[in-house]
Amino acid sequence: MIHLAIDIGASSGRHIAAWREDGELKMKEVYRFPNLPREEGGHLVWDLEGLWRQVVAGLTACKDQGITPDSVGIDTWAVDYVLLDREDQPILPLYCYRDGRGAEGAGLVHSILPFDRLYRRTGIQFQPFNTIYQLCWDKAHGRLEGAADFLMLPEYLSFRLSGVKTHEYTNATSTGLLNAADRTWDREIIAALGLPERLFAAQPQQPPVKLGRLREEVAQQVGFTCDVVLPATHDTASAIAALPRKGTAYISSGTWSLLGAELEGPVTTPAALAANFTNEGGVGTIRFLKNIMGLWLVQCLKRELHDQFSFPQLARMAREEGKFDYRLEVNGQAYLAPASIMGEIDAECARRGWPVPATPGEYAHAIYQSLAHAYAAALSELEAITGQTFPVLCIVGGGANNTYLNELTERAIGRPVITGSAEATALGNILLQEAAYV
DSSP states (O other): OOEEEEEEOSSEEEEEEEEEETTEEEEEEEEEEEOOOEEETTEEEEOHHHHHHHHHHHHHHHHHTTOOOSEEEEEEOSSOEEEEOTTSOBOSOEEOTTSTHHHHHHHHHHTTSOHHHHHHHHOOOOOTTOHHHHHHHHHHTTTTTTOSEEEEHHHHHHHHHHSOOOOBHHHHGGGTOBOTTTOSBOHHHHHHHTOOGGGGOSOOBOSOEEEEEOOHHHHHHHTOOOEEEEOOOBHHHHHHHTOSSTTSEEEEESSSEEEEEEESSOOOOHHHHHTTOEEEEOSSSEEEEEEEOTTHHHHHHHHHTTTOSOHHHHHHHHHHHOOSOOOOOTTSGGGTSOSOHHHHHHHHHHHHTOOOOOSHHHHHHHHHHHHHHHHHHHHHHHHHHHOOOOSOEEEESGGGGOHHHHHHHHHHHTSOEEEOOTTHHHHHHHHHHHHTTO
16 A cells, blocks of 8 residues: 655655555655745735645656555644634634744733643643634634634644545644543633534544545546545644654654653653643643743854755854853744844843854854753753653654754753654654555
8 A cells, every 4th residue: 555644844845655565664755845834914824725735746647656545634833723614614814823822822811811721621732723712712802703613733734635524633732622531622621712513523533544535626627636634733743653662762853842751641740830831632642841942043043154054064064163061042933033133142141241152153053052942951851850760861753864963952952863764754654554554
């Protein structure tokens, strides 16, 4: 069988086909496309129809390359969602989680439900872009009045493929509206916030889920038909499903760095709350982890330098030119959507009395060094909160290829770093598609 993973991140997307030869999994990238938010009306938004066109273009590319998948599964980043009207048409725009509206929504939510109460019920860390805050902003601005339903982004794209609407568990946990203990929509929270019950009629399903075949018009457009399967649609959940070694602490390293461990149940203690750890759904587990800003910072630097250096070049220059032991507050609000990443680094260094970077390599080093320290701090918190010791840290995702960052991390944590697949998200997506046929 041939399985196709459509893995869409907050900077690019790709279609990766996979099949078994003598038991060994073979993977091939069929199609890749850029994906960045744009400014519209003073807000950051995603090009929803553009994303859909790219999904279809990648399927067509499979046919053009002689690849006919038996199944397709989509994963994306979490928290962003599509509101649907009574005709199942999207209510636009599709806001990007980096847009500032979430902060207003958080204020509205916490005036009704203090965060510590939310955390005890959902186990989800505070991030100003959590779905719960975005939905409450929508409610305050009248966007829910015409909404008959909502779907998280990958479930919406899967709906466009199959005609079947549903919620998937790992992604639903990222909304901050799922009860951590019973893994269903938390009706008490929904009622307290006055969110429409109709949006939460269907309970999330555990992956993998077979939705059905491609809709006829899609099949005609791309030249074949296949099953549509929900993997773990939250990209990090798919990545962790592909860990090469279970029982280790991990970092899923990409635009974000997610550091944590798989646990049997949620941890919603005061210590977990204070450290801002989150309890996201895994495949049969809870992914107890902390969000760290991650390689988004390097992506910002690369763009600000007009893409004159590749990521490997920036890492090499950082190794050659970096000397100072930077500890930037990489999770600070200033770095979430900076107008100038170098300007923000300059300002923080000036405040702290540190040397201001003078070259692209020094800026890259400041980011990498600071990330390594952030990883070490989060690992210490993880061990203190869970009472477990993790002698090895496993890094998967695109950051697994960054040898310089991995070396800095190994020195910062004082224990070995092992690496898994740079394509862990697509790999986990594919493994879960395989599991749907067992």
